[in-house]
Each structure stands twice: as structure tokens, then as C-alpha cells.
Amino acid sequence: MEEKYLVCEDSLEGIFTGIYEAYALREGHEHVHIQIGEEDNYRLFAVYLHISPDTVKTGKVARTLLERLGESVYHGLCRAAASCYPDKGEAVYKAVVDAITQGSGRHVMENLRNPYVQRAFELARYTANEAHFETEFIRFQELEQGILFSRIGPKNNVIPFIMPHFADRLCPENFMIYDENRELFGVHPAKEEWYLVSAQGDFIPEQLKWSVKEEGYQELFKAFHETIGVKERENRRLQRQMCAYRYQDYMVEFQKK
Amino acid sequence: MEVRISPQMSVMEKLKILGAAAKYDVSCSSSGSSRQNDGQGIGNTVAAGLCHSFAADGRCVSLLKILFTNECIYDCRYCLNRCSNDVPRASFTPDEVCELTMEFYRRNYIEGLFLSSGILYSPNYTMELICETVHKLRTVHRFQGYIHVKAIPGADPLLIQRAGYLADRMSVNLEMATAEGLKEMAPNKHRRNILKPMRQIQNGITENKHELTLYKHAPHFCEAGQSTQMVIGALPESDYQIMSVAENLYDKFSLKRVYYSAFVNVNEDKDLPALAGGPPLLREHRLYQADWLLRFYDFKVDELLAADRPNFNTAIDPKADWAVRHLELFPVEINRADYRLLLRIPGVGVKSARRIVSARRFGSLTFEDLKKIGVVLKRALYFITCNGRMMYPTKIEENYIVRNLTYQNQMGKGEKLPFMTDGTIYQQMSLFS
Numbered sequence: 194m195e196e197k198y199l200v201c202e203d204s205l206e207g208i209f210t211g212i213y214e215a216y217a218l219r220e221g222h223e224h225v226h227i228q229i230g231e232e233d234n235y236r237l238f239a240v241y242l243h244i245s246p247d248t249v250k251t252g253k254v255a256r257t258l259l260e261r262l263g264e265s266v267y268h269g270l271c272r273a274a275a276s277c278y279p280d281k282g283e284a285v286y287k288a289v290v291d292a293i294t295q296g297s298g299r300h301v302m303e304n305l306r307n308p309y310v311q312r313a314f315e316l317a318r319y320t321a322n323e324a325h326f327e328t329e330f331i332r333f334q335e336l337e338q339g340i341l342f343s344r345i346g347p348k349n350n351v352i353p354f355i356m357p358h359f360a361d362r363l364c365p366e367n368f369m370i371y372d373e374n375r376e377l378f379g380v381h382p383a384k385e386e387w388y389l390v391s392a393q394g395d396f397i398p399e400q401l402k403w404s405v406k407e408e409g410y411q412e413l414f415k416a417f418h419e420t421i422g423v424k425e426r427e428n429r430r431l432q433r434q435m436c437a438y439r440y441q442d443y444m445v446e447f448q449k450k
Numbered sequence: 451m452e453v454r455i456s457p458q459m460s461v462m463e464k465l466k467i468l469g470a471a472a473k474y475d476v477s478c479s480s481s482g483s484s485r486q487n488d489g490q491g492i493g494n495t496v497a498a499g500l501c502h503s504f505a506a507d508g509r510c511v512s513l514l515k516i517l518f519t520n521e522c523i524y525d526c527r528y529c530l531n532r533c534s535n536d537v538p539r540a541s542f543t544p545d546e547v548c549e550l551t552m553e554f555y556r557r558n559y560i561e562g563l564f565l566s567s568g569i570l571y572s573p574n575y576t577m578e579l580i581c582e583t584v585h586k587l588r589t590v591h592r593f594q595g596y597i598h599v600k601a602i603p604g605a606d607p608l609l610i611q612r613a614g615y616l617a618d619r620m621s622v623n624l625e626m627a628t629a630e631g632l633k634e635m636a637p638n639k640h641r642r643n644i645l646k647p648m649r650q651i652q653n654g655i656t657e658n659k660h661e662l663t664l665y666k667h668a669p670h671f672c673e674a675g676q677s678t679q680m681v682i683g684a685l686p687e688s689d690y691q692i693m694s695v696a697e698n699l700y701d702k703f704s705l706k707r708v709y710y711s712a713f714v715n716v717n718e719d720k721d722l723p724a725l726a727g728g729p730p731l732l733r734e735h736r737l738y739q740a741d742w743l744l745r746f747y748d749f750k751v752d753e754l755l756a757a758d759r760p761n762f763n764t765a766i767d768p769k770a771d772w773a774v775r776h777l778e779l780f781p782v783e784i785n786r787a788d789y790r791l792l793l794r795i796p797g798v799g800v801k802s803a804r805r806i807v808s809a810r811r812f813g814s815l816t817f818e819d820l821k822k823i824g825v826v827l828k829r830a831l832y833f834i835t836c837n838g839r840m841m842y843p844t845k846i847e848e849n850y851i852v853r854n855l856t857y858q859n860q861m862g863k864g865e866k867l868p869f870m871t872d873g874t875i876y877q878q879m880s881l882f883s
């Protein structure tokens with residue numbers, strides 16, 4: 194039997210629509226695969242089907258997964274789908290097959306025997322870890338209008354997973370988180386629901402103007418950060434291990450004057 | 451109330467002095483409270499706590515950790531702020547502390563405030579200032595993030611109670627493991643003045659739990675519990691003494707955390723150890739490891755140490771040390787052993803033990819599965835079987851195993867020590883498993 198590749202967009206919608214179509218084929222799942230984006234090396238004797246993301250189909254898949262697998266598995270799958278690794282589509286799809294069709298259901302995560310399940314939850318863990326670090330290490334700057342702005346450069350698409358945390362915590366604030374790798378904003382107007390928007394045209398964060406007091410607080414925090422370390426215990430290696438350079442690059446306290 | 455401060459001093463200068471003065475207090479955690487924003491102000495708390503940065507010594511920066519003032523009428527020998535020292539002095543005003551906390555918090559620099567203080571005029575006077583500050587933060591600024599405050603020993607119980615209703619966590623530092631030690635090091639402090647507020651806070655927490663079951667909207671009292679700290683290595687106490695005190699504090703005072711702080715001779719006091727190799731970090735590390743065994747692994751101090759074996763083995767961690775002294779219990783069959791016994795296997799942590807229990811329902815586990823689960827096989831292999839087989843044929847004999855475990859250490863492949871053994875590098879607890 195020939196292999197079928199469903200070529201999907203790199204997004205949650207893309208992957209969920211792909212899963213919908215894979216089930217719609219009714220051909221079993223052994224020879225059906227999900228591929229994210231175009232591939233350079235097309236395989237011979239394989240069929241490629243291009244799938245465009247579809248809101249209705251995505252919604253159906255999401256509802257089914259949520260109902261049948263519970264919140265924690267569902268969120269795990271969403272995190273895997275937000276990963277930066279291109280094999281995520283196949284991993285999420287085959288993990289869903291394990292859970293829904295082969296019946297491991299809510300316990301799918303514990304099924305160590307299925308390499309796709311393993312991979313899906315490994316990817317989910319990577320995203321979750323990075324989202325966790327970003328909630329800790331994000332630094333907001335106050336702009337002229339009192340808006341808080343943060344720029345990040347995560348490997349995975351973490352904004353959807355960190356917005357709820359900040360929307361609760363900074364409820365009375367207008368704030369924005371900008372993922373410069375994806376040119377994506379998470380936007381939270383004070384006391385309202387947050388949403389995602391793509392950057393339009395050329396957005397240059399360096400052109401934003403800080404509020405009058407912003408620099409003063411940055412200096413205060415830098416000074417505090419410098420004083421708090423115990424000299425007799427200095428350990429830069431550990432510091433780096435706990436807070437990698439790729440986060441430090443975005444944190445005020447690690448910027449040279 | 452008139453506060454003795456130098457008004458011409460800038461907030462920057464104060465922050466440098468009062469941040470530096472607070473840094474030897476090692477409790478940095480922002481854990482234990484879980485609170486959503488009520489829509490009326492800024493902030494929330496996360497049960498596991500969050501770290502917002504890491505300092506040059508590799509320790510987590512979670513809270514704006516400052517002293518309210520480093521003025522002090524006491525003369526503790528280990529402390530830079532003792533009254534007999536000639537150091538620059540500074541005091542914040544309550545408004546300055548509030549502003550710093552709010553502005554740092556909005557920018558996601560911190561998880562909240564840790565407010566300690568030297569003793570200005572009297573314990574009551576100081577405690578009142580602390581209360582006023584925190585009260586302002588909670589009411590005027592409607593701050594809902596994490597607050598940890600010190601209870602000043604000797605302060606009026608009413609003030610301590612007031613602080614408890616405003617703070618997530620409170621702490622009174624025990625400072626020294628023994629009452630005699632405390633007398634020697636801190637002549638103005640008395641053990642009973644430390645234990646009294648500790649007991650009061652404990653009772654406050656217990657009563658509050660009852661209140662909360664009766665009235666859901668009753669105010670919280672120290673939701674994140676209380677902690678304390680002991681200085682390690684300034685006096686010749688044994689690990690056994692220190693750990694027994696810690697165990698008591700957990701059992702009898704229901705403490706959430708006991709912190710151990712390797713002594714740094716800041717005053718270059720000639721009668722106190724000079725500690726040429728730097729602060730006793732390896733010892734501190736072993737104490738933290740043992741502390742985890744008490745809190746999460748169901749160990750008792752008497753299993754780990756004894757009067758004739760009063761100090762931890764520096765070569766291997768306390769759990770491995772216990773295991774090689776109890777080889778009659780090993781090897782343990784991974785597919786059958788109960789959770790409690792799994793926890794006792796070197797190389798198996800709380801997470802892996804839980805994963806083993808849930809994964810083996812799907813079929814019996816192999817060494818390959820254990821690796822995926824996160825078991826550190828090169829440590830565990832001496833102590834386990836999978837389906838009746840050991841990973842390699844190996845002797846189950848104390849000296850042999852110790853030699854292998856420490857050999858791994860020497861090769862840099864075994865226990866990941868958080869610092870070089872010369873004491874120069876220190877790591878926060880990433881922990882053994």
C-alpha cells in the first residue's frame with residue numbers, strides 16, 4: 194500500500210485539520226502521515242495531499258480530544274503542536290491514534306511502548322519547560338503610554354501558554370508580549386480578554402519609547418541583582434545553567450551598561 | 451511616628467546597602483501560596499513559586515529581598531550589621547518599599563517582597579514599621595503577590611498576628627542549632643524569644659485552617675506557612691545535632707522549610723572559624739539532601755545518623771550512604787516493590803518512583819523503560835532487579851558499591867556536585883534522585 198502524506202500548515206489548526214482529514218480517509222493509520230510544511234525531498238511512490246487549515250474541523254477535533262482524553266492530555270497535545278520540531282505533526286497524530294483508536298485514552302501518556310506517544314509528550318515537555326522559564330524570565334518595559342511591553346525569542350510557540358498567567362497576574366495592566374521569532378503578539382488590554390495578533394509590516398521594537406521612569410527602575414533592579422550575590426559563593430557556571438544565555442539576552446539585569 | 455533615616459540618601463543607595471545586608475538570609479522561596487487575582491489589584495501567587503533571575507552565585511532571585519533598616523541595637527557576632535560594627539547605615543520608608551515592590555513586580559522582576567530588618571530602637575518599634583509597610587502594600591496598592599516577612603523576636607504578639615494576616619509566609623530565624631550556641635553568637639537573643647513567636651505563628655496557622663473551613667472568606671494567616679534558618683559551621687555542632695533540630699522543627703512546629711546557611715565570616719572574627727576553603731558548602735549540600743529525605747522520602751534522622759556516626763559521609767550522598775548500610779534490603783524488584791521502598795533506591799527520585807508505579811500497570815518494566823522514566827541507572831543498578839534480573843552481574847557488597855559510586859564521582863560521572871570540591875562553586879539544590 195502506498196504511503197500518504199498530509200501536508201499541513203505549521204500551527205495547531207494545521208495539525209488538527211490534518212488529523213481530521215486522516216480519519217476522514219478511513220484507511221487505517223499505518224500508511225498515513227502528517228507532515229508539517231513542504232519537504233525538499235519528495236519520496237517516490239508516495240502521495241502528497243495538501244491540507245488547508247479549517248476552523249470548523251479544528252473545532253471538532255479539539256472538542257473530541259478534550260471530551261475523550263481530558264484536559265491534561267489535551268493540553269499536552271496542544272503543547273506538542275506548538276513545538277519547534279517538524280516531526281511534531283506525526284507525533285501528535287499518532288499519539289491521538291493510540292489514545293482514541295487503540296484505546297489507551299486518558300492514560301495515553303503512560304504508554305511508554307509507543308515511540309510516537311513518547312515523542313509527543315517529550316515535545317510537550319519541551320514547550321512546557323520553555324513556557325515556564327519565560328513566565329519567570331520575561332521582563333516588561335514600561336512605554337510612554339504606560340503600556341508594559343516585553344520582547345522574547347523562544348524556540349517554541351509559547352505565547353498562548355504564558356498569556357493566561359500574565360492576564361491574571363497583571364489584570365489591571367495593558368501589556369503586550371512580542372515573539373520576535375514568529376512576529377507574533379500576545380495582547381492584553383486592561384481587565385479584558387487577551388488575544389493573539391501577527392505583526393503587520395515592519396515592527397521594530399527598538400523604536401518604542403520608554404516612559405520617563407523606566408530607565409530608573411531598570412538601574413535599580415540591576416543594582417539589586419548585583420548586590421544580592423554572595424561573593425564567597427560566586428558561581429557563574431551555575432548561574433548559566435539555571436538561566437541560559439538565550440534567556441539572559443532578553444533580561445535587563447544581564448545587559449551591559 | 452518618627453523614623454530615623456537619612457532623607458538625603460537616594461533610593462539607589464539605600465537599595466544597595468539594604469539589599470547587600472539581606473543577602474545572607476537564604477530563604478528565597480516564593481512557594482506555598484496559590485491565589486488568583488481578584489480583579490481589584492495586581493498580582494497572584496503560584497503554588498510552586500517562581501524564580502525570576504539567578505544571581506552571580508547561582509542562587510535564585512525570587513523576591514525583592516531587603517532589610518527595612520540595617521540599624522541594629524543588637525550585637526550578633528556573625529552579622530555585619532551588629533551595633534559594634536562601623537558600616538554605612540540606611541533605612542527605607544514604608545512608601546519606598548511599596549514603590550520598589552510594585553514597580554519591580556509589574557516588570558516581572560520579582561515574585562514579591564521579602565522584608566527583614568535589623569532592630570531599630572526596639573523589637574516593637576521595628577515590627578510596627580514592618581507591619582505598616584506590608585499593610586500599605588496590601589491595602590493602598592492592593593498588592594496580591596507574595597510577601598514574606600520576618601517576625602522580630604521579642605515583638606508584641608499582637609504585632610506578629612497582624613503581620614501574619616498580611617503575609618504569605620513568616621519566619622523567625624533559629625540562627626544556631628543549640629541554645630548555648632545562640633548565647634555565644636548572639637548575646638542579646640534568647641532561644642525562648644525565638645521559639646515563642648514560632649509557636650504563635652504555628653498556632654495561628656492551625657486556627658486559621660479551622661476558620662477557613664467554617665467561613666470560606668475568612669482572611670488567610672500565613673497561607674504559605676513558616677520557615678527558619680540555621681547557620682552552619684560557625685560552631686562545632688554535628689550534623690546529627692543540626693538534623694535532629696530540623697526534624698523537631700518539622701514535627702513539632704510544623705515548619706514548611708528549614709534553611710541551612712554555610713557560615714561566611716563577614717566580620718573576620720578571630721574566634722570564629724576562618725574557613726580557608728570558603729564557606730562549608732559541601733556540608734551545607736549534604737544537609738539539604740538529608741532535609742529532602744526527611745520531607746519527601748519518609749526518612750527519619752535516626753536512620754541517617756547516630757551519636758557514634760554524627761556527621762554525613764562526604765564521599766557519597768546520605769541516601770546512598772543509607773542504602774549501602776542496608777544491603778540486606780536490596781536488590782529491590784522494580785516491578786513489585788511498593789512506592790515507599792522504590793523511594794529508598796539510590797537513583798530513583800520522587801518523580802521516577804511515581805512514574806514507575808503508573809507505568810508498570812501497562813506491563814512489566816525493563817531497564818530500557820527505567821531509563822526513559824528518568825531513573826539514574828548507573829547509581830540504581832547495584833540496588834535493583836527488573837523481572838528478577840540485575841542489569842549487570844554485580845557484587846552486592848558495601849565496599850565494592852561505595853568504591854564504584856565514589857569512583858564515578860571522581861570521574862565526574864557520578865553524583866553531580868553543585869560545586870567543585872574545593873568549595874569554589876556552589877549549586878542550588880538540583881538534587882540527587
Ligand code: SF4
Nearest residue numbers: 522524526529532568
Ligand atoms: S539582630 Fe543580630 S542578626 Fe539581626 S541585624 Fe541585629 S545584629 Fe544582625
